[in-house]
Amino acid sequence: MLEEAIRAHPRTYAGNRYVYPVLSRRARGISVGVNLNPDKVCNFECVYCQVDRHSEPEVRTVHLDRVEEELSAVLEEIRSGLLFERRPFAGVPEPLRRLNDIAFSGDGEPTAASEFPTAVRRVVGVKEALGLRGVKVLVLTNGSTLDRPAVREALALLDGHEGEVWAKLDAGTEAHYREISRSRIPFGKILENLCLGARERPLVIQSCFFRWKGEAPPASERAAYVERLKEILETGGRLRLIQVYTLARPPAEQEAQPLLTEELEAIAAVMRPLGVPVKVFGGTERACP
Numbered sequence: 001m002l003e004e005a006i007r008a009h010p011r012t013y014a015g016n017r018y019v020y021p022v023l024s025r026r027a028r029g030i031s032v033g034v035n036l037n038p039d040k041v042c043n044f045e046c047v048y049c050q051v052d053r054h055s056e057p058e059v060r061t062v063h064l065d066r067v068e069e070e071l072s073a074v075l076e077e078i079r080s081g082l083l084f085e086r087r088p089f090a091g092v093p094e095p096l097r098r099l100n101d102i103a104f105s106g107d108g109e110p111t112a113a114s115e116f117p118t119a120v121r122r123v124v125g126v127k128e129a130l131g132l133r134g135v136k137v138l139v140l141t142n143g144s145t146l147d148r149p150a151v152r153e154a155l156a157l158l159d160g161h162e163g164e165v166w167a168k169l170d171a172g173t174e175a176h177y178r179e180i181s182r183s184r185i186p187f188g189k190i191l192e193n194l195c196l197g198a199r200e201r202p203l204v205i206q207s208c209f210f211r212w213k214g215e216a217p218p219a220s221e222r223a224a225y226v227e228r229l230k231e232i233l234e235t236g237g238r239l240r241l242i243q244v245y246t247l248a249r250p251p252a253e254q255e256a257q258p259l260l261t262e263e264l265e266a267i268a269a270v271m272r273p274l275g276v277p278v279k280v281f282g283g284t285e286r287a288c289p
């Protein structure tokens, strides 16, 4: 049952449209996801994305009153213990029956949703009303909108409410970025945004490494990736942590396959001289998406 709770990543829970709890082994607690992209639209098209874009979305619009209601209800279920009477959470051991974070993470890029700034204010309001000090608010982003004034304002608000920005960086070169992220947004733009975001607050960098078309990332790509991290640091950016992980669930493209933990460790070793903490995860419970 515990494995079921960890593996289960439905974007729906108990009839909810937007808010879904997941058990995070990494966080050793419950992470409550807020999905602002039920339409499954994303400005990236990562080869390893786990969102099923072959089926039609059941919901296409975001109703913030409903988001707030669902969030309050799930948080209350965690507080009261009701969540742990339901599948797949019934087998969660006592030490993991704790709320760790609320995470903007769903079926697309959360910060690109027009509702994002207001949703942040609503989530902060719920968190304050329930007195949830110590509960982080995570924003999982591909970095594409970190220069937008409304997004910057929303993230600044979160800075005062235990916010953390977890930003994706999966490549070191434009060519590799184009091949695996398949976005029309230039790589240079993403890097500029990461530099900007990291100057405004320490970022957590999330990097997914995997075997692509039978090949692990070559040494040249790994070296270029480290150079990009150096550029963020050299332009005044701060990095809280680098998370190195691989695929945990079926990807969009079958030619994307997970790396072994020792391969991830070898990649992490190239980063450690940067002086930023690096953590390796064999899979991920809470990555983008």
Ligand code: SF4
Pocket: 042, 043, 044, 045, 046, 048, 049, 050, 051, 106, 107, 108, 109, 142, 288, 289
């Ligand atoms: S992994 Fe994240 S950024 Fe990439 S396509 Fe999926 S939702 Fe978008």
